[in-house]
Structures are given as structure tokens and as C-alpha cells.
Amino acid sequence: MNILELTFVASVLTATTPVVLAALGGLLCSVSGVFNMALEGQMLWGAFTAVSFSHLTGSAWWGVAGGVAATALYSAVLSVLAVTFRADPVVIAVGMNLLALGLTAFLMRQILGVGGTYTSPDLHGLPTLAGMGLDHVPVIGPVLGSQSPLVPAAFVLVAATAWWLRRTRSGLRLRGIGQHPEAAESLGLKVGAYRHGAVLAAGALCGLAGAQLALGNVTLFSEGMSAGRGWVAVVAVMLGGVRPLRVLSACLLFGVAEALGFRLQGAGLPQQLADAAPYVITLLALILAGAAGRRRRTPLETA
Amino acid sequence: MSAVRLGSLARGRAAALGPLGRSAPAVLAVAGALVVTTLVMLVVGVDPSDAYPALIRGAVADGNLEYTIGAFVPTLGMALAFAIPLRTGEFNLGGDGQMALGGVAAAALALRVPLPPGVAVALPLVVAALTGAVVAGISAPLHTRFGIPAIVTTLLVSTPAVALSSYLVRFPLAEPRTGIAETPLLPDAAHLPAIGASGYVTIGLPLILLLTAGWIYVDRRTVAGYEIRATGANREFARYGGVRVDRLAVVTMAGGGAFAGLVGGLIVLGPPFRFVDGALTAPGYTFTAIAAVLLATGRPIAVPFTVALMTILQVGGEGMERDAGVPSQLTQVIQGLVIVIVAALATTRVLRERRARRAQEIDVGEANA
Numbered sequence: 001m002n003i004l005e006l007t008f009v010a011s012v013l014t015a016t017t018p019v020v021l022a023a024l025g026g027l028l029c030s031v032s033g034v035f036n037m038a039l040e041g042q043m044l045w046g047a048f049t050a051v052s053f054s055h056l057t058g059s060a061w062w063g064v065a066g067g068v069a070a071t072a073l074y075s076a077v078l079s080v081l082a083v084t085f086r087a088d089p090v091v092i093a094v095g096m097n098l099l100a101l102g103l104t105a106f107l108m109r110q111i112l113g114v115g116g117t118y119t120s121p122d123l124h125g126l127p128t129l130a131g132m133g134l135d136h137v138p139v140i141g142p143v144l145g146s147q148s149p150l151v152p153a154a155f156v157l158v159a160a161t162a163w164w165l166r167r168t169r170s171g172l173r174l175r176g177i178g179q180h181p182e183a184a185e186s187l188g189l190k191v192g193a194y195r196h197g198a199v200l201a202a203g204a205l206c207g208l209a210g211a212q213l214a215l216g217n218v219t220l221f222s223e224g225m226s227a228g229r230g231w232v233a234v235v236a237v238m239l240g241g242v243r244p245l246r247v248l249s250a251c252l253l254f255g256v257a258e259a260l261g262f263r264l265q266g267a268g269l270p271q272q273l274a275d276a277a278p279y280v281i282t283l284l285a286l287i288l289a290g291a292a293g294r295r296r297r298t299p300l301e302t303a
Numbered sequence: 304m305s306a307v308r309l310g311s312l313a314r315g316r317a318a319a320l321g322p323l324g325r326s327a328p329a330v331l332a333v334a335g336a337l338v339v340t341t342l343v344m345l346v347v348g349v350d351p352s353d354a355y356p357a358l359i360r361g362a363v364a365d366g367n368l369e370y371t372i373g374a375f376v377p378t379l380g381m382a383l384a385f386a387i388p389l390r391t392g393e394f395n396l397g398g399d400g401q402m403a404l405g406g407v408a409a410a411a412l413a414l415r416v417p418l419p420p421g422v423a424v425a426l427p428l429v430v431a432a433l434t435g436a437v438v439a440g441i442s443a444p445l446h447t448r449f450g451i452p453a454i455v456t457t458l459l460v461s462t463p464a465v466a467l468s469s470y471l472v473r474f475p476l477a478e479p480r481t482g483i484a485e486t487p488l489l490p491d492a493a494h495l496p497a498i499g500a501s502g503y504v505t506i507g508l509p510l511i512l513l514l515t516a517g518w519i520y521v522d523r524r525t526v527a528g529y530e531i532r533a534t535g536a537n538r539e540f541a542r543y544g545g546v547r548v549d550r551l552a553v554v555t556m557a558g559g560g561a562f563a564g565l566v567g568g569l570i571v572l573g574p575p576f577r578f579v580d581g582a583l584t585a586p587g588y589t590f591t592a593i594a595a596v597l598l599a600t601g602r603p604i605a606v607p608f609t610v611a612l613m614t615i616l617q618v619g620g621e622g623m624e625r626d627a628g629v630p631s632q633l634t635q636v637i638q639g640l641v642i643v644i645v646a647a648l649a650t651t652r653v654l655r656e657r658r659a660r661r662a663q664e665i666d667v668g669e670a671n672a
Contacts, residue, residue: 037454077643087650090394090454091597095642098590102635103343109630110347231458238455272470276463283459290449 006142008259013147014217015262016255017154018043018226021209022233023240023247024154024161025202031165031242032198033178037093038078039206040230041100046071046210048104051118051221052111060124060215064150068207074100075203083195097230105223117222125219126150126212148216150208155248157205162244174198175242206230228279235282239289250285257281328648329598329609336640343636344629353627361622362615366501371618373503373573374586376511377402378617379610380566381592383518384439386606387559388453389596390522391534391551393446397457398563398589400464401438405431405564406571407468410486410578411476413493413571423492428568435564438464440557447549453556465584472580484580495572507569512607514562519603531555563589587635591617594638597645613638 022039029036046067053066077096081087105115112118129152130145144152165171174194177184181191213229214221232254240247261274341351362371381398388395395401409427412418418426442456469484478487495505522528533541534548542548566588571578595613599605620634 081643081647081650085647085650085654087646091646091649092643094394094396094593094597095639095646097639098594098635098642099639102632102637102639105632106343106630106636107347109632110349115630228458228462231455235455235459238451270470270474272466272473276466279459279462283456286451286455286459287445287449290445290451294449 008263010143010146011259011262012252012255013143013151014255015258016251017147017151018209018213018217019229019233019236019254020158020248020251021150021154021212022206022230023236023251024157024244025205025209026233026237027161027240027242027244027247028174028198028205029195029202030237031178032174032195033181034082034195034199035089036078036199036202037090037234038075038096038230039202039233040226040228041093041097042071042075042203042206043210043213043230043233044104044224044226045074045100046207047214047225048108048210048221049207050211051123051214052107054124054215055112055118055120055122058122058124060126063124063215064126064208064211067211068204071207071210072200072203075199075206079196079199079203083192083199101224104221108221108223112221115223117220119220123219124215126216148212150212150216154208154212158244158248165242165244178242209233232278232282235286239285253285254278254282326605328600328645329605331648332598332641332644333612335644336637339640340633340637344633349627349629354623354629354633357626357629358616358619358623360619360626362619364622367618367622369499369501369503371614372508373505374588374618375611375614376505376507377566377570377586377588378592378595378614379511379515379607380562380569381588382596382606382610383515384435384559384563384566385589385593386596386599386603387518387562388439388555389535389601390531391555392538393442393552393556394452394454395439395442395457395556395559395563396454396589396593397439397442397459397461397464398592399584400457400461400468401435401560401563402567402570402589403465403468403583404438404567405435406567406578406583407471407476408434408564409568410489410571411471413489414476414486417490418492420492423490424495424572427493427572428565431568431571432561432565435567436557436561439560439563440553443549443553443556447552468578469580472578476578478577486578489572489576493572494576495569502574505569505573507573511565511569514565515607522603527551527554587617590635591638594641597642600645600649 022043025042026036026039049070050063050067052063053070054060054063057063057066074096078089078092081092082089108118109115126148128146129149130141132149134141134145165175173184173189176187177189177191177194185191209229210226213225233251236247236250236254239250257278257280261277264277265271265274344351344354361367381402384398384401385395409431412427412430413423438460439457441460442453445451445456446453472486473484476486477483478485495507498504498506498508522531530541530546530551533544534546534551538548567583570583591613592610595609596606598609598613616634616637620631623629623633624631
């Protein structure tokens with residue numbers, strides 16, 4: 001088995017993309033000083049609404065747009081309760097994750113007419129880059145050819161966010177609000193408005209993550225299909241702190257673990273090992289980072 | 304910042320109000336959740352006047368009631384698994400993994416080691432509880448030593464733990480030559496004695512009620528309970544006051560995990576007297592219990608009642624699906640809404656206090672002027 005095979009790189013990117021999109025949302029919230037643990041439920045809600053809109057309109061891109069809009073709307077629950085009313089974000093997140101699980105399972109029976117898994121030849125998935133004329137380019141063709149346009153878009157978004165946070169006035173303000181809200185407020189910045197913006201943007205990014213998961217990686221919706229990826233995104237934000245490129249590396253670690261688990265399963269190892277591998281590796285990374293942080297006397301919580 | 308808010312939630316700050324006032328947030332949360340759920344029903348074209356009676360019938364009509372009591376036992380156990388660490392401000396979301404590995408440990412012991420009657424029931428339950436305690440206990444040092452919140456580690460440990468239990472049941476412990484993902488039938492000596500005719504209600508019910516009473520007593524009347532509540536209210540202040548916070552974190556996480564493991568053992572030693580892969584986690588006891596505990600807003604004595612309510616909703620949901628054709632997942636919607644609304648109501652209290660404080664400051668200011 002050759003890890004450097006281009007198809008393996010391709011499967012790492014496929015596994016990483018939904019996680020990194022959600023993690024980018026979590027990062028924006030973390031930068032602005034809001035603890036967003038509702039990524040899992042939002043990603044699931046995004047996957048469901050994207051599939052529903054694609055099913056209803058017959059267009060994958062309308063599916064993506066619907067998923068992004070619907071998930072931003074869903075995140076308004078967190079935005080209003082946690083930012084305006086200062087409710088406990090952890091409890092809200094636990095409730096929103098459970099609510100998404102129940103709502104998607106209930107609504108899929110009502111809207112899509114089936115339980116468990118919905119798939120249909122009429123359901124339009126996102127086009128692949130190969131279909132858009134990229135398959136003849138060396139290296140990029142085999143790696144990105146089978147991917148949806150959202151995969152390169154996710155990595156561009158990471159770079160754009162990194163640049164925005166470092167180099168622009170509004171990015172600096174968002175960072176200032178997260179580091180010292182009182183100081184930011186005394187300078188006349190609207191702390192609440194920036195935080196609402198961050199939470200809603202995170203909702204939109206989770207919608208994009210769900211759309212990629214359900215219309216890009218595969219073309220189906222199944223109950224609970226986010227399967228812990230949103231929690232991995234939360235961990236990636238803990239590992240990466242407020243630095244986009246570090247968050248990206250944490251997500252890539254998860255992507256490698258999932259792709260590797262998938263391969264091992266193909267090589268005859270039990271499916272349960274493949275299921276467990278990404279979580280075990282994420283946990284180990286978290287422990288190592290925690291141990292390193294302990295030496296530097298900066299616990300993860302304060303990041 | 305978050306820990307302080309968790310503390311206020313764990314503490315239950317409505318102590319000054321009367322008994323009716325204290326349950327007002329819970330009543331409002333359930334009412335609010337039902338209103339939103341009814342709206343969801345109307346939007347997607349389900350008739351609430353069909354759905355709700357079918358839900359009640361599904362939970363308490365004759366024949367179903369014993370089944371509801373049967374589901375009450377694991378839900379109450381899982382409620383304690385979440386509530387005990389919550390008293391110190393820690394979230395244990397990994398109940399599924401703790402329960403599954405506890406169940407596997409109980410099944411393995413009952414299948415592989417011949418034990419005398421009595422011990423054959425008690426020992427697997429103890430081993431199940433210890434297994435759950437170890438699985439959950441891992442998360443305590445990860446928080447206190449490495450600063451990784453338990454809400455994340457319990458969940459990350461849970462998925463591999465469920466996968467491990469699934470592997471053990473499918474391969475080393477599987478019933479030979481059937482290909483079904485379940486263990487063989489446990490020996491008769493390891494079956495939990497039943498109470499009543501149906502077999503759904505076992506001695507698990509009095510056992511879990513007794514243990515719940517024990518927890519409420521410890522929480523209210525003992526030094527340990529006081530230290531746990533103090534840690535939940537303000538971890539650093541408790542440490543300053545001489546509470547060994549780190550040791551307490553291990554004890555409460557492991558204590559919660561022990562209840563989850565015990566639930567796994569009780570399910571496996573009860574009907575159908577074997578570990579069926581997925582049967583422990585499929586009914587969603589863990590999150591039903593979390594909704595119930597949060598609904599109790601930090602009052603242990605209220606937990607058995609909120610658990611009963613949530614169990615009725617959960618079991619009734621299955622009846623609603625059979626009778627009225629309404630997907631039972633609607634009960635998960637209700638649970639999620641209950642949690643969100645409880646959190647929202649907790650803040651109206653905070654806002655009211657803040658407003659009162661501000662008014663007071665203005666009064667003082669005017670008096671000075």
C-alpha cells in the first residue's frame with residue numbers, strides 16, 4: 001500500500017473537506033470569543049437541507065445554496081441565545097445537536113418519504129472537477145478530478161480567512177473582540193454584532209460542510225451521517241487555537257486517519273477498527289498537544 | 304467563563320422561590336417544547352389530535368406500562384451517569400461507550416465464568432459498573448492534567464468504545480455458527496430476577512431507585528456532596544477552600560461512568576438475556592437522560608420525575624409511530640427543544656437579576672447624590 005499514491009491523497013482531501021469547513025466556522029467563533037460546540041448538529045442539518053433542496057429543485061447548486069441559507073438560519077438559535085441573552089453555549093449546543101438529529105430524521109420521513117438512508121437517481125450531486133475539464137492536467141487531475149469544486153474552495157477559504165484575520169481592519173477587530181471584549185467595546189466596536197456575524201458565518205460554513213458531505217463526497221442523505229465529524233472540527237479548533245493553518249493541519253490529520261481506516265478495511269481488517277481509528281488518533285493528538293501545552297503552561301481551554 | 308455559567312446551572316439558583324416557583328422553568332420548558340413541536344407537526348401536515356393521544360396510549364395503556372417502566376430503569380441510570388459529573392460542572396456525553404463496554408464485560412463474565420447463584424447476577428453487575436467507571440474516569444485526568452474539557456474527551460472515547468464492544472460481540476463472544484451479531488444466551492443463574500408477569504420489570508428497578516436515593520442523600524447531607532456542589536459553583540474557590548478538586552473530578556467522572564456501565568449490565572442480564580450488538584445504544588437512553596437531567600435544573604430530587612416524563616415521551620413516541628404513523632423521531636425533537644429552552648430560561652433569570660442589580664445601583668447612586 002503506497003501512502004503517496006495520488007488516489008490516497010484524493011481520499012484524504014475528500015475526508016478532510018467537510019471537517020475543515022466546519023472547523024473554519026468554529027475558528028471564527030473562537031476568534032470572536034464564542035464557544036461553538038454545535039458544529040455537529042449544524043453539519044447534519046446542512047447535509048439534510050442541501051439534499052432536500054437538491055431533491056426539490058433538481059439542482060445541486062440550489063441544494064448547496066439552500067443548505068447554506070438554512071444552516072445559517074439554524075445557527076441563529078445559537079447566535080440569539082448565546083450572544084444576545086448570554087445563555088450557556090455548551091447546553092445550547094447539546095440541545096441543538098440533539099434537535100438536529102431528531103428534526104432531520106423526522107423531516108426526512110415527511111419530505112423525502114423514507115427513513116434510514118435516502119438516495120435516488122433523481123437526486124443531483126455536485127459535478128466533479130474532471131467533468132469540468134480538469135482530468136487532463138497531470139497530478140492535479142488524478143488528485144482533484146473526482147472531487148467537487150467545494151474541495152479546492154474549502155482550502156482557498158482557509159487561506160482567505162488566514163489572510164483576512166491577519167491583514168484586514170475588520171479581521172483585526174474580530175480578534176480584538178475575542179481577546180478583550182471590554183477594551184473593544186470602549187473603542188466603540190459593536191461586540192455583539194461581530195459575534196452574531198461570526199456565529200452566522202459558522203452556520204453558513206457548516207451548511208457548506210454538510211452540502212459537501214451529502215452532495216459531494218456521496219449523493220445521499222442518511223440519519224446521523226455527520227457521524228462525529230462536527231466534534232472532530234471542535235477538537236481541531238482546540239488544537240489549532242485561532243490559527244487557520246494549524247486548524248487545517250489538525251483536520252488533515254483526521255482526514256489521513258479516516259482515509260487510512262478506509263484502506264485498512266479494504267485490506268480485510270474489521271470495520272470497527274476503521275470506525276474507531278479517526279477518533280483514537282484525534283484523541284491522541286489532543287493529548288499530545290495538551291501535554292505540550294502543559295509544558296508551555298498554556299492549557300487548551302484558554303486558547 | 305463557561306465554567307462559571309455551568310456552575311450556576313449546576314447549582315440551581317432558584318432556591319429562594321417556593322416549591323411551585325422552583326419547578327416553573329421546567330414546566331415552561333416542556334410547554335414551550337410541546338408548542339414548537341405542535342407547530343412542526345402542523346407545518347408538515349401531521350394532525351396533533353391524532354399524534355398526542357397515540358403518544359400517551361403508547362406509553363401508559365395496559366401492556367405498555369410495564370414496558371415503559373422497563374425503559375425507565377436504564378434512563379434513570381444514564382441520568383445519574385450525566386448528573387453526577389454535572390454537579391462539578393463536567394459534561395459526560397460518552398454514556399453510550401461506557402454503557403456498551405459495561406454490558407460486554409458483564410456478558411463476557413456471565414458466559415465464561417461459572418458462578419454460584421446470586422453471585423452470578425451480582426458480580427457481572429459490579430464488573431460492568433467498574434468497566435464503565437474506568438472508561439469514564441479516563442476523562443478526568445485529561446481535563447485536570449491536560450486541560451481538555453470532558454465534554455470532548457468523553458464523546459471521543461465513546462465512539463471507539465462502542466466500536467470495540469461491537470467487535471467483541473461479533474467475533475470473540477459471538478454465538479458460534481449463526482452469523483448474528485449477538486452473544487449466546489446467558490446461563491440461567493445470571494438472569495435478573497423478574498418482578499411481575501411480563502419480565503420487562505426486573506430487580507433492576509428497586510436497585511436503581513435505591514442507588515438514586517443514595518446519590519441524593521450523598522449530595523445533600525454529606526461532606527463529599529458539599530464539596531462536589533462547591534466545585535460546581537466555583538472550581539477555583541473550592542480549591543482555595545481546601546477541596547481536592549482534581550481527585551473529586553476523578554471520583555465524580557468514574558461515579559457517573561459506573562452508573563452507565565451498570566445500566567449496560569442490567570440491560571444484558573435482563574430480557575433477552577444476551578448482548579445484542581446495537582441494542583444498548585439504539586434506544587437513545589443517553590440523550591433522553593441528558594434532556595431529563597437538564598430539565599431538572601440542578602435539583603437531584605427532581606431527576607427521577609423528569610426521567611419518568613422523558614421516558615413516557617420516548618416510549619410513547621414508538622406507540623405514536625405504530626398507531627398514528629407519526630415518526631417516533633419527533634420525540635428527539637421534543638428533547639432537543641427542552642434542552643435549548645431550559646438554557647434560554649436560565650438566562651431570563653440571569654437577566655432579571657442583572658436588571659435588579661442595576662436598579663439597586665441606581666438607587667444607591669441617587670442616595671449618594
